[in-house]
Amino acid sequence: MPVVTFDRNDLDALLGQKVDLETLLERVPQLGADVHSYDEATNSLSIEFFPDRPDLYCVEGAATALRAFLGFEEGLKRYPVTDSGIILKAEESVKNVRPYIVAGVVRGVSLNNAAIKSLMELQEKLHITMGRKRAKVAIGIHDLDKITAPFTYKAVNPDSLSFVPLAKTECMSMREILTKHEKGKAYAQLLDGKELFPVILDSNDNVISFPPIINGALTTVTENTKNIFIDVTGTDLNAINGALNIVACALAERGGSIQLVSIESSSKFKTPDLNPKTKDITVGDVNSLLGCNLNANQICEALSKMGCDSQIIGDIIRVNISATRMDILHEVDVIEDVAKGYGYENFGNRLPASQTFGSELSETKASNVIRQLLIGYGYLETTTLTLTSEETQFKMMRLPETEVVSVLNPISEDHTCLRVSLIPSQMALLRKNKHRDLPQKLFEVGDVVIDAVRHKRLAAVNISVKSSFTEIKSLVESILRDLSVKYEIQSSSSEMFIPGRGAEIVSDGKIIGVFGEIHPEVITNFELRYPVIALELDVEAVTEGKLDRVA
Structure with a gap:
């Protein structure tokens, strides 16, 4: 947080x-x-x-x-807003690059070192959190007196425009900034695949900002700055409006006067929009959810302490909420504010009127029992990533490809999909530990994703000079015996096993697992040099009514 x-x-x-x-x-x-x-x-x-x-x-x-x-200034804080007369035109060229922009002006700001530091930290925290590291929201804060309106937001060829970026003295093209500037290198991936880059220009073609990467050095804010221009770009109009409201109101707390900027794109509107949001709640809903017995006036008093104005209209309390409150999405959010304003300390410490007794899910219970069993059998528990690659899951295991959940923009070729089997992950782990002493007995109780649905599985592998089908069969029989599972064993045709040394576990007519000796080609694919035995078991298949004896 x-x-x-x-x-x-x-x-x-x-x-x-x-x-x-x-x-x-x-x-x-x-x-x-x-x-x-x-x-x-x-x-x-x-x-x-x-x-x-x-x-x-x-x-x-x-x-x-x-x-x-604290009761110093209760109720909704309202900031007077006037029109700046400034126009920002957003051209159609940005629609497929970074489609949305809003802006505002704050005049007469009194800035000192502490205020500038607070402003920069607010900007960065908003970038990281609600801005999703600038992918969703990027904020630019500028000295308005150094640029001339009207302003233009458009997309241009990255080699056609050069300017001095913030914190630098060297003029760079937009493409060069992505390779030379610290911020450019940090956020270059946000413009991957884009032929045109977004830019905000003033009427003299001075670069104000290259969103979401860096501002121009021309508009650097200092302690001498009195009038500020704020731009917010992104992919979510609601989010960028909220970010603009937060920054503008923060500057207004420093003595500034907020002014509107006209945004001209496919539609025309003015920002920042500081009109309060309105939600209706009832006394009954408040008391039902909070377990209190508050009257309408007490609820209004509580909301006033949370910076809201409210009005009693019959059975309804109409609540006006600050435009900076991005967290108020539903009536229950308003009721949470009632609880805070009323004071958690005033709820008392009574026990709940009704008692409920929680218990482990059957799947969790089975997983914990299986972990205890495998540790008792001398296996070491491991945890691996659910992300993997089709090559590891199928090609290296000599298995035919099946449908998987793929990652749209993978960061590496080793993490392109969600796994459908645990054994490949354990084999990859053996490869990473091939320099360690043998034998190595590893197991994992983890998730696989099949048809976009998560399933819990057990996988265990053993690499040693003497690993054999008999050993893995004994392990399977011990696990199923201790889990009180009725089962049959039949031959498996899976090509990840040596022919004649692979088997399937069948329970109630359903295949719930496989085990056997891993094929030499698979062993070679994972750069291993000793026999490997493996098993994989569907944990969900042994959860219902089969753990009474071990519980």
Whole structure:
């Protein structure tokens, strides 16, 4: 979860009054956060906020929430918004590159070193979390006085445009930035396969931003910056609007005045849109979910402490919620705010009115019993990735290819699909440990994915000079005996086994597993030099009603 570090003096200045440390340590967790640490030497407080509250990822947003929560300034915080007269035109060329853009202006901002640091940290935390490392949302913050409106957002040939990127003095083309600039190298994959790259230009063709990679050095924000232009691009219009609202309101807390920018694309609209979201709840629903007996006025008081305005309309409470609250998606989210505003400490410590007794799922119970058995048989438990490759699953195992769940954009040729069998994963593990002493007895209780459905399997392998079919057959019989499974053994035609030395396990007319001696060609494919025996068992097939004796 994101950890935000506040300078206590800066926080107190934004709160409008000094709050003692004891109060902060006691009340902040009730807001939905954990106090990470307090550094007395620097008088700084680090708070770990839950991922669902990106509006709290900066000292400005936290101060806004705390003013309401501590009773200093309850209710919905409203920021006056005027029109900047600035137009940003989004051309059709960006539709297949990075389709959405919103923007805003904040004038009269008072910035010091702490404010700039907070702004940059907010930007980066939003990139990492709701921005999915800039893939979904990328934010640009610029000194408005260094550029001239109107602005244009379009896609261009990456070799046709050069500019000085942020934190550099050398002019580079957009393609060069992806190979020379630190941020370019870090986020180059976001533009993989794109023939055109997105760019924001001012009316003099100065580069404002190369989203989602880097801003131009021209618009660097400093302590002398008074007027700020914010651009947010991405693939989700709701997400970029939310990010813009959060940044704009944070700057407004620094004394700035928010102004609208006209976005002209296939449709025309103005941003940021700070109109409150509205949700309707009822007293009955609140008390039913929270187990309380609150009246409408008490609910409204609780919501006021969470920065919301509310109005009682008959049996309904209409709640106005800040446009920065990305976490409010449903009426139950509003009711959660009621619980926080009312105070968890006021719920008491009564035991639940009804008692329920949990128990292990049969599949989990079987998995745990199987683990105990295999460890008792002298096998070492392993865990391998569910991601694998078709080559490992089929070609190296001498098996015909079947349908698998494939990865759309694999990061390596070894992780292109989800496995349908565990034995190949164990064979790959033996290959990685071929320099170790023999024998090696390994097992795994893990997932396979067949027809897009997850299944639990057991696989065990044994590599040694004397590994034989008799040994693996004895292991299978011991496991099934201890699991009280009725079964039959029949010959297997699987080509991963030596002909005549592979078998299938049949229970209630269904094949629930296979075992045998691995074929020499498979052993060679995995760069091994000694006999290998293996088994694979469907754990789900031995869960229902077959564990009474070992339980």
